[in-house]
Every structure is written in C-alpha cells, then in structure tokens.
C-alpha cells in the first residue's frame with residue numbers, strides 16, 4: 614500500500630535487533646500503511662557471540678540487518694562504533710545529527726537513559742544530545758539543519774530506578790506478531806546462537822526451522838508478555854474495554870521531553886493505527 618503523504622519513522626537502537634524487538638510491530642504497521650521506516654544500530658554488533666570473532670560477527674550482523682531491510686522494505690544503517698564500547702562522544706553525536714537530518718524523521722524512537730546495557734544508555738544520551746541540535750545550522754554545517762525538532766519517544770524497558778518507564782502510547786502488535794518473529798529470525802546469530810548461550814540453554818538449541826520459530830516466538834512472548842498487563846489501563850483507555858481487555862502483546866512508548874511535544878494531535882498523526 615502507498616500513501617501520498619508518508620510518515621517517516623526512525624528507530625535508533627544500540628545493536629542490530631534492538632529496533633526489531635522494541636518497535637518491530639510499529640514498524641510493520643507503518644510499512645503496511647505505506648509509511649517509511651529506517652532502523653539504525655549505533656554499534657556494529659561485534660560483541661554478541663560465543664564463537665565468532667568480532668570481525669567475523671560484524672560481517673554476519675551487517676548481513677542479518679540487510680535481510681531485515683529487504684524483508685521489511687526499509688533502510689537499515691549499522692554504524693561503525695564498536696559493540697560494548699559505545700561512548701557518547703562528540704564525533705558519534707555529530708554522525709547522528711547528520712543522519713537524522715538526512716532522513717528527516719517525523720518520529721524518532723530510542724532507548725531510555727536508564728537501562729542495563731551501557732551501549733543502550735550511550736545511545737539514549739547521543740539521541741537526546743542530538744535533539745534540538747538538529748535545528749542548529751552551525752552544528753554539523755555540511756548537512757542542512759532541520760526547521761523542526763522531531764518528536765522523540767522512548768522504547769519500553771522494565772527498569773525502575775531512578776524512574777520507571779511511563780508510556781503514554783500503546784500499540785496492539787498482535788496483528789503483526791508473525792512479522793515481528795520474521796524479523797527476529799533474520800538475526801540467526803542472536804536468537805538461535807547467542808541468546809540460548811547467554812541463557813545457558815545449549816542443550817535446547819533449536820535444531821530445525823520449526824524449532825527455531827517456536828524458540829523465537831516463545832522468547833518474544835515471554836519478553837513482551839508482561840507489558841500488556843503492566844499498562845492495561847492505558848490499553849483500555851486507548852482501545853476501549855472490549856478489545857483492550859483482550860490485547861496480549863503491545864509496544865509502548867514514552868515521550869522524550871527533548872523532542873517536539875507528543876501532543877494529542879501529534880499522537881493521532883504519528884500513530885494513525887490507533888482507534
């Protein structure tokens with residue numbers, strides 16, 4: 614489907630697969646409606662494997678990101694910063710400012726600043742530090758500045774300190790659940806090799822395509838499942854009692870105060886799939 618005035622969604626995660634896990638449903642709904650999506654991994658993903666060397670893994674993960682890009686019909690940038698070593702440097706900030714300006718997003722999604730992974734925290738800092746600066750022409754003068762600061766929202770997480778995640782937007786992603794699993798399956802090195810290793814599940818490694826899909830789905834449902842119950846009130850406010858009580862898998866988003874305000878008008882425009 615195409616639309617004459619497509620929205621532009623930019624999801625900025627620290628690693629190849631962060632965007633898919635936290636916003637792969639919204640991205641799928643955007644694509645179904647003919648809107649544009651770009652995923653960015655701020656690091657090259659070279660650290661997440663128990664056997665492959667960092668340089669081998671970086672190539673594998675670039676290829677996995679490419680397969681998500683063709684599956685979804687989206688752009689997917691994997692930046693060259695080293696996985697597990699990301700710092701919110703000026704150089705990295707300027708690279709993101711240039712990237713955001715060139716893409717001209719209506720909505721940016723990224724991690725919150727409190728998160729277990731140092732690369733997620735650094736990514737959040739980088740995006741927050743790029744906000745507003747994207748409209749300042751003397752900063753990164755070689756790429757024309759935006760006139761309007763985009764709306765920025767945080768991806769969900771379950772951390773409580775210093776402040777728990779507080780979404781104002783929830784999206785039912787069950788209609789595109791298979792599409793999310795399809796994206797996860799592209800990241801073979803992560804969901805079928807590294808993840809079972811980190812969970813000490815070597816003996817239950819998926820052995821064939823059906824077992825792989827079941828493994829990815831089970832992980833996603835466990836990972837995402839608690840969100841719907843945690844934000845049930847907001848889901849019912851959004852979707853009404855009848856549908857809202859039954860929704861099982863959602864993606865949730867919290868406005869970042871450094872972007873343009875996520876007003877009710879902006880919410881209706883940027884999340885056109887909501888009732």
Ligand SMILES: [Zn+2]
Pocket residue numbers: 627628631730733
């Ligand atoms: Zn990550």
